[in-house]
Amino acid sequence: MGTSDAGLEETTGPIALIRGFLAGAMTGAALTCMVCGVVIERVPVFLLGAGVQVLTVVALLILESRIRARKPVPATRTAPALIEDLRATGGESADVPVRFDLTVVPDDRPAYRVTISQAINLADLPDYRPKSMTVVEYRPDEPWEVEIVTRPTPSWTARAAREKADSAPEATRVSAPARKGSSCFAGILGLLLGAAVVVVLLRGELFGDEAAARRADSSSSSSERTFSSSTTVSGPSSSLLVAGRMRETAESLTGRVGTPTVAELTIQEHRMAVSGTTGGSQDAARAIDLRALPYELFPGLVREARTGLGVGSPGTWRIDVEPASGGRDLTIRVSVTGEGGEASLEADAQGRITERHGT
Structure with missing residues (x-):
């Protein structure tokens, strides 16, 4: 077989079919590795696919240049x-x-x-x-x-x-013969088989329990939203100790954050602030339900802390509501600062004082 015949066989014969199939298989496997590496979050799998793809392209370029070099210059x-x-x-x-x-x-x-x-x-x-x-x-x-x-x-x-x-x-009349699609078909077949082999090898990580849990965690984290909001009242007669004002302000914050359950609640003379997380990750047992708090008892607790703990009056005050933890019920902590120093008391969810920490 002469050089011209060999070159023709390399571009149109069985050798071309084999070359197309192998190139398609390597490309399909490489691209599928890269996609699967992203899906299962494994960098080595992604890098393996990228490396195989680069090697495939380089090998095809070298082979093509050799075929071109072996083909004789057409006589005209x-x-x-x-x-x-x-x-x-x-x-x-x-x-x-x-x-x-x-x-x-x-x-x-x-x-x-x-x-x-x-x-x-x-x-x-x-x-x-x-x-x-x-x-x-x-x-x-x-x-x-x-x-x-x-x-x-x-x-x-x-x-x-x-x-x-x-x-x-x-x-x-003469015209160029229609190009045969055999090489193209072989390439597509190789592409599909290469992709299928990679999917089969990684099926455990793609479709197993670990993958389902990972997708569930990802879905949960994507639906979560952390919020923090506060509102301030102003004016000489706008203290939150005014009857009914605390509950009214809490209802306003509930509408603003879109949920009645929060992780933290802080109340000061003219400011109420809340923070928490929505989307299902917040522990319901440790959440603070803004609708269930005894706001009407809070002014009495502040008055008791300011006058009964030895800090003197007048003084600044702060209420921190802590969620239940370690078998404890929800805790309402009232801290005050006055001429005599700092002190605090703690009360339960019904507003009953359980502990005092004087100066």
Whole structure:
């Protein structure tokens, strides 16, 4: 088998099918590794896929360059040709795409018809007219590969000027054979098989209990929302100790954050603040229900802390509501600061004082 035959087999024969299948399989496996690496959150799997893809591309480029180097330079011959018809298919640049219908008149074979498309300089376009002769180059092994010689030698220019040719019959028309899709099909088949192999190998991590738990955690975390909000009342008679004002302010904050359960609640003379998390991760047993607190008892607890713990009066005060923990019920802590120092008391969810921490 000669060099030309070997090159043809490498591009169209069984070798091309095998090469297409392997290239498709490697590409499918590499891309699937990269996607699966992202889904299961494993960087090594993603990097493996990326590395295989790079190696596949490099190997294909090297193989293609070797095939091109082994293919012989196609031989061309010059011949006169009769322009049967021509039509410009564009015209937005200096080189105009033109579709030619030609009768090529070789010296070593019968004349034949062929249709080609070639860009012709706008200034040279008047030189090409129907039923006029021109000079072309064609390939004897692939006669449909024809190109008009825009700058022929003087001898060929003279021959074209005196040459007369009849139109070849339509039955002699040649055209490039349709490309076979075997290599393409082999590549697609390899792509699918490569992807399937990777999915099968990683099926445990993709579809197992661990993957389901990971997706559930991801879904839960994506639906969570941490919030923090506060409201301040102003004016000499706007203290939150005014009857009914604490509950009214708590209801306002509940509407603002969109939930009645919070993780922290702080009340001061003119400010109430809450914080927490929505989306299901907040422990219901440790949450503070703003609707269930005995706000009407809070002013009495503040008064008791300011007058009964020895800090003197007047003084600043602060209420911190702590959620239940370690078997303890919800705790209401009232801290006060006065001339005599700092002190605090603790009460339960019903407003009953359980502990005192004096100065």
